[in-house]
Amino acid sequence: MSMRLSTEAKVGLFFLATLVALGVMTELVEDWSLFSRQASYRAYFDSIVGLNPGDPVRMAGVDVGKVKSIRIENGQVRIDFAVDADTRMQIDTMAEIRRTNLLGGLYLGLDFGRPDSPLLPPGGAVPTRSTPSIDEAIANFNRNQERVLGQLGNIIEKNQQPLAEGLSRLESILSKIDQGQGTLGKLVNDPALYGELSTSVNRFGALVERIDQGQGTLGKLARDDTLYRNLSATAGSLKSITASIDRGEGSLGKLLRDDGLYLQAVTALKQVGQVAAKANRGEGSLGKLVNDDGLYLETSKAMTHLRSIAEKIDQGGGTLGKLINDDQLYTDTNRTLKKVEKAVDGMSDSGPISALGVVTGTLF
Numbered sequence: 051m052s053m054r055l056s057t058e059a060k061v062g063l064f065f066l067a068t069l070v071a072l073g074v075m076t077e078l079v080e081d082w083s084l085f086s087r088q089a090s091y092r093a094y095f096d097s098i099v100g101l102n103p104g105d106p107v108r109m110a111g112v113d114v115g116k117v118k119s120i121r122i123e124n125g126q127v128r129i130d131f132a133v134d135a136d137t138r139m140q141i142d143t144m145a146e147i148r149r150t151n152l153l154g155g156l157y158l159g160l161d162f163g164r165p166d167s168p169l170l171p172p173g174g175a176v177p178t179r180s181t182p183s184i185d186e187a188i189a190n191f192n193r194n195q196e197r198v199l200g201q202l203g204n205i206i207e208k209n210q211q212p213l214a215e216g217l218s219r220l221e222s223i224l225s226k227i228d229q230g231q232g233t234l235g236k237l238v239n240d241p242a243l244y245g246e247l248s249t250s251v252n253r254f255g256a257l258v259e260r261i262d263q264g265q266g267t268l269g270k271l272a273r274d275d276t277l278y279r280n281l282s283a284t285a286g287s288l289k290s291i292t293a294s295i296d297r298g299e300g301s302l303g304k305l306l307r308d309d310g311l312y313l314q315a316v317t318a319l320k321q322v323g324q325v326a327a328k329a330n331r332g333e334g335s336l337g338k339l340v341n342d343d344g345l346y347l348e349t350s351k352a353m354t355h356l357r358s359i360a361e362k363i364d365q366g367g368g369t370l371g372k373l374i375n376d377d378q379l380y381t382d383t384n385r386t387l388k389k390v391e392k393a394v395d396g397m398s399d400s401g402p403i404s405a406l407g408v409v410t411g412t413l414f
């Protein structure tokens with residue numbers, strides 16, 4: 051009994067076969083475009099590492115084509131690639147192998163040429179610019195590393211003894227610090243510093259809290275707006291005063307705005323100048339005092355006489371000298387005063403005639 055396929059089964063099998071064929075064509079002819087026109091070009095490099103057929107071709111980061119083939123030609127690597135027909139390829143467009151990321155993805159990058167440069171016909175060779183490969187970068191890094199490490203080794207070898215002494219001293223210093231010796235050792239090992247620091251922090255926190263609560267002078271300055279109002283009122287008063295001064299009101303305003311004071315000052319200075327000129331010419335009493343030597347000579351003579359008189363008085367000469375230096379006058383005066391005192395006492399006990407006799411007898 052022959053098995054006949056239904057129409058639905060035939061349609062399903064056809065659809066499945068079409069999908070398989072499409073997948074095979076996509077795999078084998080990856081860059082075949084059915085509806086787009088492309089132009090082929092070529093580029094030559096000294097070497098390439100990691101670029102494969104089918105990798106993208108990009109201009110300014112935009113995909114415009116794919117790499118067709120890679121082969122050796124006349125000691126160089128030839129890359130054939132195709133780009134969209136509307137891609138503007140010019141004779142100074144540069145081709146360069148670039149990386150999509152640090153993990154190794156590559157693509158063929160194209161740069162714009164100058165706007166006025168002529169177009170490069172399809173099939174032409176695009177100028178190239180070589181870029182260091184990852185192998186060259188690693189080799190350069192190794193060479194630089196060897197050079198740096200070699201120089202560092204030479205420096206260490208030449209300064210081996212000073213470095214050893216420095217490390218020994220550093221070890222000694224660290225040992226002393228660890229043992230609590232010296233100021234730094236005490237700072238590191240002594241818990242008293244931590245306690246003092248903690249106490250200081252707590253006090254500072256308490257101080258800030260008091261200030262925040264408006265306690266004390268600083269707290270009132272921070273929380274109370276009375277100072278602000280007073281300052282604002284003072285600023286207003288100063289503004290009013292300066293406005294009055296600027297208008298010429300008051301004594302200070304007149305000093306600043308009125309020219310009378312300036313004119314009086316100029317006049318006074320002129321008069322002072324005239325007086326100084328007269329004095330310099332020897333006119334008037336002041337001029338004579340300044341310019342005439344006679345006053346000086348007379349003053350000098352008078353001082354000489356005064357000095358001579360003072361010397362005589364100090365030596366006990368003359369009446370004034372005896373009054374100052376001789377004690378006899380003091381003694382006689384004292385004796386006379388005692389006699390007068392006795393006479394006054396006697397007068398109080400006798401009559402006028404008797405009192406006169408008592409005085410006469412007492413004094414003489």
